[in-house]
Amino acid sequence: MQPVITVEFTARSGDQSFKEENVTFHNPEELFAFVAPEGGCDAIPNEVSEIQMVFLPPEHPNTQNPVADKRVTLELGMVFLTGPLAAIVQTAEQLIDKAGRGELSDSFLKVIDVNL
Numbered sequence: 470m471q472p473v474i475t476v477e478f479t480a481r482s483g484d485q486s487f488k489e490e491n492v493t494f495h496n497p498e499e500l501f502a503f504v505a506p507e508g509g510c511d512a513i514p515n516e517v518s519e520i521q522m523v524f525l526p527p528e529h530p531n532t533q534n535p536v537a538d539k540r541v542t543l544e545l546g547m548v549f550l551t552g553p554l555a556a557i558v559q560t561a562e563q564l565i566d567k568a569g570r571g572e573l574s575d576s577f578l579k580v581i582d583v584n585l
């Protein structure tokens with residue numbers, strides 16, 4: 470199974486940036502398990518200053534609506550979600566829902582700059 474989402478953790482020192490770690494997910498459920506309480510996101514080192522979540526293009530392009538596959542970036546605090554517009558919008562909606570239900574870890578809420 471090919472990964473669908475790659476997450477890169479980057480630390481910055483002056484003008485230099487250092488990749489701390491890469492994590493790949495095969496589906497959105499794995500991503501949400503990672504950002505859930507006790508899901509692994511809590512282990513993000515304090516030195517991390519940017520998190521890039523890169524959603525890979527769909528296996529089959531959307532021929533009915535090519536705008537759905539347009540590459541976009543959404544910034545939430547120090548988290549940048551980049552990928553096809555449809556995937557980013559769907560993920561953002563799920564993040565809003567999960568934040569409201571208390572299904573996101575405190576550390577993830579902190580890095581996306583949300584205070585509940």
